[in-house]
Amino acid sequence: MKLSTMSQSRRDLLLLLALSIPVLGVFLTMGPAYGVRMSVEAACYAILALGLTIQWGYAGQFNAGVMGFVALGGVSAMLISVPPNPDFWDSDLPGELGRVLLILLAGIAVVVAISRLHRLGIPKQLRTALTIIAALIVYLTFVNQLAPVAGAIESQAGFVGGLGLPAWLGWIVGGALAGGIGYFIGHICLGLRSDYLAIATLGIAEIIKAFLKNVDWLTRGTATVSPLPWPTPGAGELGFVLSRSLYLSITAVVIAAIFFLLHRAYHSPWGRTIRAIRDNEVSAAAMGKDINKRRLEIFVFGCILMGIGGAALTSFNSIFDPTGYLPLNHTFLVLAMVILGGPGNNLGTLFGAILVYIIWIMSAPLALFLMDTAVVIGQSWFGWEDPGNLDSRALQARVFVIGLLISLVLRYAPKGLMPERVPHHR
Amino acid sequence: MNELVFFINNVVVSGIVSSSIYAMGAIGVTLVFSIMRFAHFAHADMMTLGAFFVLGLTMLFPEIGNAIGLPSALILMPIAMVMTALTAVGIDRTFYKPLRDNNVKPIVLVIGSLGVTLMLQGLIRLVAGTGSRSMYIAERKDIFRLELPGELATRPIVITEPQIILFVFAVGAVVALHWFLTRSRLGKAMRAMSDNPDLARVSGINTNTVIAVTWMIAGALATAAGTLLSLDVTLKPDLSFFLLLPIFAAAIVGGVGHPYGAIAGGFVVGFAETLAVFNWAVLLRPFQDMLPAGWELPTYLAFVGTEYKITVPFFILVAILVWRPTGLFKGKVL
Structure with missing residues (x-):
C-alpha cells in the first residue's frame, strides 16, 4: 500500500515535470507575452475544471452545461465592473425599470401564494391548474410591461451600464449567480438519472446564452461590451508581460485557495459521504445520509466555481460577447481537461487543464501546417487546386482533436493520467 | 380568411415539417436509448453527416434527378442512408463497444458519444468548410402556391416540394418501422432486448446483431x-x-423505448415550438371590429420571441421529467 502510494507520487511528479516541457516550448517559440497570456487563460480554465471535477469526479454528476455558468460569471463581471452609464441613470428610465421589476416580484409572490392554496383545503389539481394560469398571466403581463421600457433603454441609453465596482467583486457575484441558478437546476434534475441531467444542463446552457444574446438593454447583446476593467493595472501602464503576470498571480492565488478548501473538504466526513453516495447510493442511503441534500450541495459548489472561473476568463479577455460562449470552448474543452487529468484528483485536474489547453491552442497552427504541406505536395505532384479558406478550416481541427482526446482517454485511461487516490485508513 | 391561410402557412405546414424531422430523429434516439441504455448525443451529427454524404453524391451526379422529376438529392439519399448506417455501425464497433465491454456506467457512454460528436463535427467542417450550402445543385426548388377557391382568401397556401416529400417519407418510414418491429424476427428481438437484455440474451438472441441493426435503423433515419x-x-x-x-x-x-411515443413526442415538441412563437394577434385581428370602441387588440401576442424558440423544448422536457418521468406512453425510466 505504502509502496504504491510512493510510486504514484513519483509518477505524478514525473508527469508534472514532463508538462513543463510543452509550457517552456510555448514560451520559447511564441514569446513571453503570448506564453503568459496562455498561462492566464489556462489558469482560468483550471478554475472551471476544478468546478467540474467536484461535480463529475467527486459526485458522479455529469454537467454538460458548463458554458452557461461561464456566461453567467461573465455577465456578472461585466455588470459589476463596467463604468456606470450616465445616459441611463440621468433619465427617468431607472424608475420605470424598477416599476417593471416590482410588478414581476409582486406577480411571483401571487403565483407562489396560489401554489400554496392546497393548505386551505383546495384540491391539488385545481391548485396546479390555477398556478399555471396565474404564472402565464404574470409572464405575459411582465413581458408586455418590459418591452417598451427595454426599447426606451436601448434607444436612449444603449444599455444600463455597469456599476463601476472593482472586478474581483464581479467574480464573487458571478460565483453567487451561477450557484443560484445551479440550485434551481439541481433541485429539478438531480433526482433523475444522470443522462437526463446532462441533457437538461446542455439545454439550460443554450437558454442562458440565448437570453444574454437577446436582452440588449442589459448586456448590449451581440453589440458586445468592452473593455472590461481588470482587477490589476492594465497593459497600458505596465506592459503586456508584467500586467499579465500580475493577473496570473491573482488567478494563482484564487486557485490555491480553492485547492486548499477542496483538499480539506475531500478528506472531511462530508467528502467521504459524497464519495459514498457516488460509489453506492443505496448503501449510503441505508446509512442514513441525506443523499439529495449532499448532491445538491456539491452541484451548487461546482457551479459557483464555474461562475468564478467564467468571470475571471471574461475579465481577462476584456470583452463581454454572448455569442463568444460556445459549447466546444467552454463545455467540452473543460470536460476533456477533467477526464484527461483524472476526475476527482485536484492535482490531476490542474495538470489536465494546462496540458489540454496547450493542445487546444496548438492544434490549429499544427493543422494549418499539415494542410499547407498537403497543399504544396498536392499542387506539385497532382496539380490540386487549394480551396482557399484553409485558415478557417484548420481552426476546426481543434474540434476534432478534442473529440479524439475524449475518446482516447475513455478507451485507454478511463481514470485519467493521475487517477483519484481514495485514501484507505487501516 | 387571409388570417387562416397565414395560420396554415406558419403553423400547420411548418409545424408538420419540424415535427416530422424531430420524430425521425427521436425514433433513432429512443431505439438507442432503450437497447444500449444511454443518451446518444452524437445523433444530430449523424443527421449532418448523412446530409453531407447526400451532398457529396449529388455533386458527383447532379443531373440524375431530371429523368424522374424529383430532386437528385432525393434519388441519391438511399445510398447515403446505407453509407451512414455502415458508419454508425463502425462508430459503435470502434468507440462504444470497447466501453460497453468494460461494463462502464451509462454516463461514460454518454461522454463517449460527446467525443464522437466533436470528432464528426470537426471532420465535417475540415472537409466541407463552415458555410451553409444548398442541396439543389443543378435544379431549383419547386414551390407550390395553392389558390383557395372563391373570394374568401387572396393569399395562397404555400408549400414546397421538399415539404411534401418529407411528409410522405415520414409516414412511409413510420409504417415500415411498425411492420418491422411487430412482424419480423429481428424487430421482435429488438423489442425483447429493450424490455429485458439479460432475458433476451439467455433466450438465444444475438445481442450483437440486434445492436448493429439498431444502429443501422438509427443511422438511416438520421440521414x-x-x-x-x-x-x-x-x-x-x-x-x-x-x-x-x-x-x-x-x-x-414519448416515453423512452417507444418508437410510436417518439413520433407523438416529435409532434408535441414541434407544434409546441411553432405555436409558442406564433403571433396570435394575427388570428384575433378579424374580431377587432366586434370590440367596443377604444379597445385595442395588441399587435404582438406570442408566448416567446422567435429568438427564444430553444426554451420551448427545454421547458417541455423539464415539465415531463418533473411530472411524468415515464413520458406520455409509460416508457422506461432507465
Whole structure:
C-alpha cells in the first residue's frame, strides 16, 4: 500500500515535470507575452475544471452545461465592473425599470401564494391548474410591461451600464449567480438519472446564452461590451508581460485557495459521504445520509466555481460577447481537461487543464501546417487546386482533436493520467 | 380568411415539417436509448453527416434527378442512408463497444458519444468548410402556391416540394418501422432486448446483431431527416446543437423505448415550438371590429420571441421529467 502510494507520487511528479516541457516550448517559440497570456487563460480554465471535477469526479454528476455558468460569471463581471452609464441613470428610465421589476416580484409572490392554496383545503389539481394560469398571466403581463421600457433603454441609453465596482467583486457575484441558478437546476434534475441531467444542463446552457444574446438593454447583446476593467493595472501602464503576470498571480492565488478548501473538504466526513453516495447510493442511503441534500450541495459548489472561473476568463479577455460562449470552448474543452487529468484528483485536474489547453491552442497552427504541406505536395505532384479558406478550416481541427482526446482517454485511461487516490485508513 | 391561410402557412405546414424531422430523429434516439441504455448525443451529427454524404453524391451526379422529376438529392439519399448506417455501425464497433465491454456506467457512454460528436463535427467542417450550402445543385426548388377557391382568401397556401416529400417519407418510414418491429424476427428481438437484455440474451438472441441493426435503423433515419431538412432549408454544419434538445425532448416526452411515443413526442415538441412563437394577434385581428370602441387588440401576442424558440423544448422536457418521468406512453425510466 505504502509502496504504491510512493510510486504514484513519483509518477505524478514525473508527469508534472514532463508538462513543463510543452509550457517552456510555448514560451520559447511564441514569446513571453503570448506564453503568459496562455498561462492566464489556462489558469482560468483550471478554475472551471476544478468546478467540474467536484461535480463529475467527486459526485458522479455529469454537467454538460458548463458554458452557461461561464456566461453567467461573465455577465456578472461585466455588470459589476463596467463604468456606470450616465445616459441611463440621468433619465427617468431607472424608475420605470424598477416599476417593471416590482410588478414581476409582486406577480411571483401571487403565483407562489396560489401554489400554496392546497393548505386551505383546495384540491391539488385545481391548485396546479390555477398556478399555471396565474404564472402565464404574470409572464405575459411582465413581458408586455418590459418591452417598451427595454426599447426606451436601448434607444436612449444603449444599455444600463455597469456599476463601476472593482472586478474581483464581479467574480464573487458571478460565483453567487451561477450557484443560484445551479440550485434551481439541481433541485429539478438531480433526482433523475444522470443522462437526463446532462441533457437538461446542455439545454439550460443554450437558454442562458440565448437570453444574454437577446436582452440588449442589459448586456448590449451581440453589440458586445468592452473593455472590461481588470482587477490589476492594465497593459497600458505596465506592459503586456508584467500586467499579465500580475493577473496570473491573482488567478494563482484564487486557485490555491480553492485547492486548499477542496483538499480539506475531500478528506472531511462530508467528502467521504459524497464519495459514498457516488460509489453506492443505496448503501449510503441505508446509512442514513441525506443523499439529495449532499448532491445538491456539491452541484451548487461546482457551479459557483464555474461562475468564478467564467468571470475571471471574461475579465481577462476584456470583452463581454454572448455569442463568444460556445459549447466546444467552454463545455467540452473543460470536460476533456477533467477526464484527461483524472476526475476527482485536484492535482490531476490542474495538470489536465494546462496540458489540454496547450493542445487546444496548438492544434490549429499544427493543422494549418499539415494542410499547407498537403497543399504544396498536392499542387506539385497532382496539380490540386487549394480551396482557399484553409485558415478557417484548420481552426476546426481543434474540434476534432478534442473529440479524439475524449475518446482516447475513455478507451485507454478511463481514470485519467493521475487517477483519484481514495485514501484507505487501516 | 387571409388570417387562416397565414395560420396554415406558419403553423400547420411548418409545424408538420419540424415535427416530422424531430420524430425521425427521436425514433433513432429512443431505439438507442432503450437497447444500449444511454443518451446518444452524437445523433444530430449523424443527421449532418448523412446530409453531407447526400451532398457529396449529388455533386458527383447532379443531373440524375431530371429523368424522374424529383430532386437528385432525393434519388441519391438511399445510398447515403446505407453509407451512414455502415458508419454508425463502425462508430459503435470502434468507440462504444470497447466501453460497453468494460461494463462502464451509462454516463461514460454518454461522454463517449460527446467525443464522437466533436470528432464528426470537426471532420465535417475540415472537409466541407463552415458555410451553409444548398442541396439543389443543378435544379431549383419547386414551390407550390395553392389558390383557395372563391373570394374568401387572396393569399395562397404555400408549400414546397421538399415539404411534401418529407411528409410522405415520414409516414412511409413510420409504417415500415411498425411492420418491422411487430412482424419480423429481428424487430421482435429488438423489442425483447429493450424490455429485458439479460432475458433476451439467455433466450438465444444475438445481442450483437440486434445492436448493429439498431444502429443501422438509427443511422438511416438520421440521414433521411438531415437530408430532408436541408432540402427544405439549407445544409449547415452547425445544425446539431439546435436539433439535439428538441429530439431528446421528443424521445423523453414519448416515453423512452417507444418508437410510436417518439413520433407523438416529435409532434408535441414541434407544434409546441411553432405555436409558442406564433403571433396570435394575427388570428384575433378579424374580431377587432366586434370590440367596443377604444379597445385595442395588441399587435404582438406570442408566448416567446422567435429568438427564444430553444426554451420551448427545454421547458417541455423539464415539465415531463418533473411530472411524468415515464413520458406520455409509460416508457422506461432507465
